[in-house]
Amino acid sequence: MRLAVYLPLLFPLLAAAAAxxxxxxxxxxxxxxxxxxxxxxxxxxxxxxxxxxxxxxAVRIPLVADLGHLSQRIIRRDDPAALSIALLAALLLTVAVAATARMLWRRVRALIGAVTEAACLPGPDQLVVRDDPAAEAFAIPGLPGRIVVSTGMLTALDPDEHQALLAHERAHLRCHHYLFVTFTQLAATANPLLRPLATAVAYTTERWADESAALACGDRHQVARAIGKAALATTRTRPPGRLTTMAMGLLGRFHTRRAPGPVPRRVAALLAPCPRNRPLPLAAAVAVLAATAVCSLEAAYDFHGLLELARTPRR
Structure with missing residues (x-):
């Protein structure tokens, strides 16, 4: 446990660099x-x-040790954590749990709000066209999910690009991309070192929808043009108001309107050949996850062994 318990706290640094x-x-x-x-x-x-x-x-505390019938002498001798480290760990864990619970509550409320808003949109169809000169398009998860497109966005794109836009938004709903973003946001809240992974997932969900749209349209360049023209139209019109916090759109916005996202990278990826999986980054990720699991299990086993050893003198 002396080393294994600390390694899972360091592995997120590797993951952040590789995200x-x-x-x-x-x-x-x-x-x-x-x-x-x-x-x-x-x-x-x-x-x-x-x-x-x-x-x-905690087991160093006399009252806790007495309740568990533990030998404090053995615990002090074999315990890998100094009391100051244990107190710091307890503080960090408390902050992480509180922050994650707060984020989870906000995400649940946002999802309920999105479902309610989707149900309140006019018409029975999945697509809702809003009479608004500002260029806007986004998908709202719900039962069922809805796609909202403004007349300003329809005017900015030609009919072929309309197909790309709708295919992109349908992919967001069909593949439940908001769940992937939510899970990584929760993970990054629990451990801020994982924020690069949350940022990367916000990008890869958009790339996933881009590739789904390209497959549906049969033309990657068509989807790239739709993204580029939509970004320019949105920049010119600067749509007022506020998106629902669970909305995901062609320009990659999730929860905020501050920026259209890494649009140039997505356009460049669509103009390049179809992506292929490479074994090296995949193997590296699997190796880090396996090492994390092994270290966690070893640390738990060693701590259990410490408790069993500390109980021995009082049997």
Missing amino acids: RPMAERLEPRLATWLLTVSATALAAAGSAALALLALAG
């Missing part, structure tokens, strides 16, 4: 899944490591 290369080099759907699973697993392993360190400090 953008993985987002660029892997096929978007695989990259999204891999980054989301990695962020969730690393956040859980880091929290478990903090919990083990906090517990290792």
